[in-house]
Amino acid sequence: MAFDAEATKRCSLMTPDAMAEADRRTIAAGTPETTLIDRAARASLRVLRSEFTRRPVTILCGPGNNGADGLRLGEMLVDAGWPIEVICLGEPPSAERHRGLDGRLRPTGTFAPGPGALVVDALFGAGLSRPVEGEARALIEKLEFAGASVLSIDLPSGIDGATGEVLGIAPQADVTVTFHRLKPGHLLGEGARRCGKVFCADIGLQYREGDASALHNAPELWRHLLANGARETHKYERGHTVVVGGPGFMGSASRLSAYGASVSGAGAVTYLAPLSSAEFAGTVFDAVMVRPMTGPEALEELAEGKASSIVIGPGMGHGALSRDCLHTALASGLPCVVDADALTLYEDEPSKLFSALHEGCVLTPHEGEFARLFKGVEGDKLSRAKAAAARCGATVLLKGSTTVIAGDGLPVINTNGSRSLATAGSGDVLAGLIGGILAQSVAPREAAAAGAWIHAEAARSAGPSLNADRLPRRIAGVIDRLVS
Ligand SMILES: NC(=O)C1=CN([C@@H]2O[C@H](COP(=O)(O)OP(=O)(O)OC[C@H]3O[C@@H](n4cnc5c(N)ncnc54)[C@H](OP(=O)(O)O)[C@@H]3O)[C@@H](O)[C@H]2O)[C@@H](O)CC1
Numbered sequence: 001m002a003f004d005a006e007a008t009k010r011c012s013l014m015t016p017d018a019m020a021e022a023d024r025r026t027i028a029a030g031t032p033e034t035t036l037i038d039r040a041a042r043a044s045l046r047v048l049r050s051e052f053t054r055r056p057v058t059i060l061c062g063p064g065n066n067g068a069d070g071l072r073l074g075e076m077l078v079d080a081g082w083p084i085e086v087i088c089l090g091e092p093p094s095a096e097r098h099r100g101l102d103g104r105l106r107p108t109g110t111f112a113p114g115p116g117a118l119v120v121d122a123l124f125g126a127g128l129s130r131p132v133e134g135e136a137r138a139l140i141e142k143l144e145f146a147g148a149s150v151l152s153i154d155l156p157s158g159i160d161g162a163t164g165e166v167l168g169i170a171p172q173a174d175v176t177v178t179f180h181r182l183k184p185g186h187l188l189g190e191g192a193r194r195c196g197k198v199f200c201a202d203i204g205l206q207y208r209e210g211d212a213s214a215l216h217n218a219p220e221l222w223r224h225l226l227a228n229g230a231r232e233t234h235k236y237e238r239g240h241t242v243v244v245g246g247p248g249f250m251g252s253a254s255r256l257s258a259y260g261a262s263v264s265g266a267g268a269v270t271y272l273a274p275l276s277s278a279e280f281a282g283t284v285f286d287a288v289m290v291r292p293m294t295g296p297e298a299l300e301e302l303a304e305g306k307a308s309s310i311v312i313g314p315g316m317g318h319g320a321l322s323r324d325c326l327h328t329a330l331a332s333g334l335p336c337v338v339d340a341d342a343l344t345l346y347e348d349e350p351s352k353l354f355s356a357l358h359e360g361c362v363l364t365p366h367e368g369e370f371a372r373l374f375k376g377v378e379g380d381k382l383s384r385a386k387a388a389a390a391r392c393g394a395t396v397l398l399k400g401s402t403t404v405i406a407g408d409g410l411p412v413i414n415t416n417g418s419r420s421l422a423t424a425g426s427g428d429v430l431a432g433l434i435g436g437i438l439a440q441s442v443a444p445r446e447a448a449a450a451g452a453w454i455h456a457e458a459a460r461s462a463g464p465s466l467n468a469d470r471l472p473r474r475i476a477g478v479i480d481r482l483v484s
């Protein structure tokens with residue numbers, strides 16, 4: 001079962017190149033470029049007026065259409081009676097085309113933004129092609145300690161719209177206004193930090209299948225998949241997740257996974273407890289069934305029976321039984337969440353793990369585990385997750401304050417994470433939650449996207465005192481609200 005098709009269009013992220021192509025298409029279909037610039041400027045004006053009170057405005061304009069948006073915005077601000085000045089890189093704009101700016105153009109050397117001023121950054125947007133240097137760099141450097149507010153048009157100048165990386169230098173914007181669709185660079189790395197509050201305005205560009213390079217995660221993509229399970233009446237028809245338990249003191253991580261699975265909407269969860277902790281596990285769980293793990297054959301028996309997904313890795317340890325269980329889990333062909341110790345068991349020979357994985361698997365590494373398992377995979381987070389998924393032949397969920405999910409279909413970027421999630425055991429709960437969603441016949445990329453968003457949402461309104469024990473209860477609340 002897949003993402004909702006209409007929501008996929010709305011949640012699409014487009015690279016600067018795809019945006020330029022949409023721009024060309026729209027112009028070729030009869031909308032003049034000046035009309036698009038006009039709409040972009042008008043949208044910027046709307047946001048500017050809603051976010052800032054009247055004050056002196058300096059507009060920094062670059063040589064391309066990002067600068068053209070800035071010039072047009074300048075004219076609109078003059079019409080609205082705002083005090084403005086315009087500073088252009090390179091050639092000054094034609095007096096004929098921009099009569100409204102008469103007497104307001106200043107040379108670059110005069111730029112001295114003061115506290116309380118508003119600077120519109122229209123230097124570079126989607127056409128940024130190299131690191132920002134020279135005069136443009138000097139202008140952006142002056143912003144750093146000026147205390148002025150910054151509104152960036154399309155992107156903070158210097159942010160690569162495809163990756164979120166800084167090319168040379170980029171300002172810290174308070175507000176960014178972009179058009180048509182967000183770009184991955186608005187959500188990734190430094191881009192996410194430098195954009196401030198992001199607004200996306202419709203300027204009448206045509207959308208076409210194949211324009212997207214990634215998706216911005218949102219419940220409208222996958223909410224219908226969760227509701228599906230709730231219609232089934234028998235517990236095993238609603239999915240049955242098996243969580244492979246960890247031994248002794250380590251067992252708490254896997255128990256958190258079992259709690260995560262138990263609130264996922266799956267009909268049943270079985271906790272397969274190593275003998276050293278089976279008795280204890282039997283006393284702590286109520287809603288989760290506990291079975292003793294006599295050996296990998298106990299897992300095999302469940303996999304051949306009623307299980308519909310497996311969660312393996314949290315608190316499992318690196319012993320021989322762990323290896324046997326991992327092999328049994330993967331060989332079963334059931335959807336599997338491979339997390340924590342299951343990711344690091346084979347860090348010295350990852351190809352052994354990769355060759356056992358199948359397309360129903362979801363790997364959930366944090367940055368440290370990712371670096372150890374996918375040696376040599378470098379670059380921005382989106383590219384790394386995609387490369388890792390291609391290398392291992394499974395879905396990869398690369399965790400962090402921004403989480404990227406790559407697998408079959410467009411990759412998904414999840415951005416509702418918060419600091420409250422950075423707490424011990426939170427990742428174990430996530431692994432269980434995704435396992436529980438997988439058990440409900442949801443495809444791996446879709447289950448990972450749903451799990452990442454729900455998990456983050458459960459922590460979003462919480463304070464720093466949130467711990468992993470209390471997370472499942474909050475997850476249950478989020479899911480119930482989503483499917484009600
Ligand atoms: N499609 C849409 O949605 C719409 C887009 N619109 C707007 O258009 C913007 C895209 O316009 P764009 O393509 O003209 O690119 P833009 O960002 O102005 O920069 C290109 C110029 O900068 C130069 N340059 C690049 N890097 C440089 C550097 N480091 N240092 C110095 N120079 C550098 C580059 O020079 P070149 O590489 O050619 O030598 C070229 O001259 C987009 O962000 C949005 O605001 C709206 O108006 C309407 C609909």
Ligand SMILES: [K+]
Pocket residue numbers: 066121122123124125152153154155156157
């Ligand atoms: K800009």
